[in-house]
Amino acid sequence: MPQTIVTIGAQWGDEGKGIVVAELLRNADVCVRSQGGDNAGHTLYDSNGEKHVVNIAPSGTIFDHVTNVIGNGCVVNLQTLEENMNGAKGDLYISDAAHLIFEYHKLLDGAQESRRRKKIGTTKRGIGPAYVDKMNRSGIRAGLLKHPELLEEKLRSAIDLKNQELEFWGVEDRINPDAYLEKMKPLFEKYAPMVIDTRAYLISALHEGKLVIFEGAQGSNLDIDHGTYPNVTSSNTTIGGVLTGTGLSHKEIDRVIGISKVYTTRVGSGLMMVDGDAEDLINNMSNKDQYFQQCKLTDSDLEIIGSGDSNHPLYDQLVSRFIRESAEEFGATTGRPRRVGWLDLVVLRKSIEVNGLDGLILTRLDNLDGIPRIKICTRYVNKNTGEELKILPNNEPDLVGFEPEYIELKGWNSTASIRKLEDLPTEAREFVDCVKSTLGIDIYRVKNGPKQGDYVELKNPWSY
Ligand code: IMP
Numbered sequence: 055m056p057q058t059i060v061t062i063g064a065q066w067g068d069e070g071k072g073i074v075v076a077e078l079l080r081n082a083d084v085c086v087r088s089q090g091g092d093n094a095g096h097t098l099y100d101s102n103g104e105k106h107v108v109n110i111a112p113s114g115t116i117f118d119h120v121t122n123v124i125g126n127g128c129v130v131n132l133q134t135l136e137e138n139m140n141g142a143k144g145d146l147y148i149s150d151a152a153h154l155i156f157e158y159h160k161l162l163d164g165a166q167e168s169r170r171r172k173k174i175g176t177t178k179r180g181i182g183p184a185y186v187d188k189m190n191r192s193g194i195r196a197g198l199l200k201h202p203e204l205l206e207e208k209l210r211s212a213i214d215l216k217n218q219e220l221e222f223w224g225v226e227d228r229i230n231p232d233a234y235l236e237k238m239k240p241l242f243e244k245y246a247p248m249v250i251d252t253r254a255y256l257i258s259a260l261h262e263g264k265l266v267i268f269e270g271a272q273g274s275n276l277d278i279d280h281g282t283y284p285n286v287t288s289s290n291t292t293i294g295g296v297l298t299g300t301g302l303s304h305k306e307i308d309r310v311i312g313i314s315k316v317y318t319t320r321v322g323s324g325l326m327m328v329d330g331d332a333e334d335l336i337n338n339m340s341n342k343d344q345y346f347q348q349c350k351l352t353d354s355d356l357e358i359i360g361s362g363d364s365n366h367p368l369y370d371q372l373v374s375r376f377i378r379e380s381a382e383e384f385g386a387t388t389g390r391p392r393r394v395g396w397l398d399l400v401v402l403r404k405s406i407e408v409n410g411l412d413g414l415i416l417t418r419l420d421n422l423d424g425i426p427r428i429k430i431c432t433r434y435v436n437k438n439t440g441e442e443l444k445i446l447p448n449n450e451p452d453l454v455g456f457e458p459e460y461i462e463l464k465g466w467n468s469t470a471s472i473r474k475l476e477d478l479p480t481e482a483r484e485f486v487d488c489v490k491s492t493l494g495i496d497i498y499r500v501k502n503g504p505k506q507g508d509y510v511e512l513k514n515p516w517s518y
Contacts, residue, residue, distance in 0.1 A: 063273030072096025085114030088299030127299020150197030175322025253301030285324025328395030330374030362426030
């Protein structure tokens with residue numbers, strides 16, 4: 055059986071990785087984050103059914119039996135970590151080579167985003183500026199928490215420089231070094247004992263036979279190199295990021311599982327060929343209330359969906375809205391509406407190749423319940439030249455003239471609360487079979503409910 059399983063979001067994040075990871079962790083000992091920071095938002099339910107949203111704390115912090123690791127590839131905001139650790143269980147280790155996010159990173163993120171003519175739609179958590187400092191060799195690593203005097207010296211000189219940068223970007227706020235240090239010191243002291251060489255810890259855990267889950271954050275197509283640049287995050291969200299972000303070698307990776315919704319969502323700007331709705335309209339809304347005021351489905355909209363007339367000019371748009379409303383496709387932390395469209399196999403093929411995925415776990419099957427005709431995008435076609443694309447190219451301009459091409463399947467009424475493959479409606483099984491055979495990849499599980507344990511298993515992720 056595999057000793058290590060890597061989970062990777064196969065789309066643009068928000069695939070439901072947190073709960074999938076929590077389900078896998080029932081049989082595992084260690085949960086590792088290897089990249090990203092508190093831009094992630096993983097919604098989880100503990101054994102009492104209580105809801106937790108974690109951002110930088112690994113998902114294993116809802117369990118007593120799991121040791122949690124924040125690897126060197128992460129950028130860590132100690133204030134968010136402190137919020138996430140409220141009521142957390144299990145041990146936590148932070149890599150001494152992980153970089154810290156400070157207030158000035160957040161301020162710079164906000165300022166740079168507001169100056170961008172074409173917005174990325176960042177989470178404004180300071181992720182990009184923190185990775186810039188890392189790459190520029192001017193960042194502050196968590197290892198300095200163990201050397202408070204050095205940390206203070208470095209932080210004071212960073213604040214001095216960053217205050218000048220803030221002025222350059224037209225930000226009025228300045229960081230007061232004394233006040234900021236005073237505010238942060240209790241956190242520095244609290245988390246210093248948890249800072250270790252996590253690479254060495256992981257090697258010894260593996261030697262002891264512990265089972266390890268690497269928890270992906272964001273998604274493969276938000277990868278700084280292999281994603282839809284520049285609308286990406288600033289880390290390597292793909293398999294390479296697991297190796298560089300932990301210090302482990304490829305020999306330690308036994309299985310790589312991609313997580314994908316049965317439809318597509320994306321938050322923020324950027325390429326999404328299957329977007330069912332007007333990108334600008336959705337992106338300009340900063341919360342749920344605003345969305346419901348402008349877009350809430352009416353009875354006649356529901357009639358169009360119910361008619362199953364998939365050629366109706368509004369069908370795709372209305373189904374996108376139906377899914378957004380029924381599946382609560384709003385950001386876990388920001389409440390921003392997510393863009394929604396049909397499942398895109400062109401996007402998934404790229405993730406399969408880049409990450410060497412062994413298989414997929416599909417999520418949110420129940421959110422397609424009741425939609426009479428369901429589409430899957432299998433390729434992009436250029437109607438003028440006849441050219442086809444089956445894998446997402448690296449640069450958006452290479453897609454000019456291309457349109458998504460869909461196959462259509464019959465929908466089903468209800469999958470909710472079904473736990474056995476043979477009990478799924480035939481049409482739902484056909485949908486899963488279609489994804490599996492078109493991609494030529496194993497499907498381990500299909501989630502059909504929001505809670506841990508709400509899934510149908512096709513193949514045990516822990517067996518060969
Ligand atoms: P950043 O990571 O905050 O710099 O944001 C860069 C892009 O990645 C934006 O489009 C964000 O919406 C997106 N992003 C970052 N983290 C997540 C995530 O956890 N889920 C989905 N999108 C994300």
